[in-house]
Amino acid sequence: MYLSTEKKQEIFANQGFQKNPGDTGSAESQIALFTYRISHLTEHLKAHKHDYSTRLGLLKLVGKRRRLLNYLQQKDISRYRAIIADLNLRK
Structure with missing residues (x-):
């Protein structure tokens, strides 16, 4: 895969x-990992406008990130606001 273990860390x-x-599951x-993959x-x-299978994967990643953001917003609004500000995401 294009993302090495060192890059993930x-x-x-x-x-x-x-x-x-060792915290990789929070x-x-x-959300940070999904954001990196989405930008990639x-x-x-x-460059490849007709790559429809990649487009489907991108949409699935965006949906996963959105669900995680919704979860974080419901559980702890301060953590949600911090990650939105840090990653320059908008809702």
């Missing part, structure tokens, strides 16, 4: 609000 450390060094970490796929689709 860097994403989790920089944007994921890790609670401890909502913030997953968006760039790919700008």
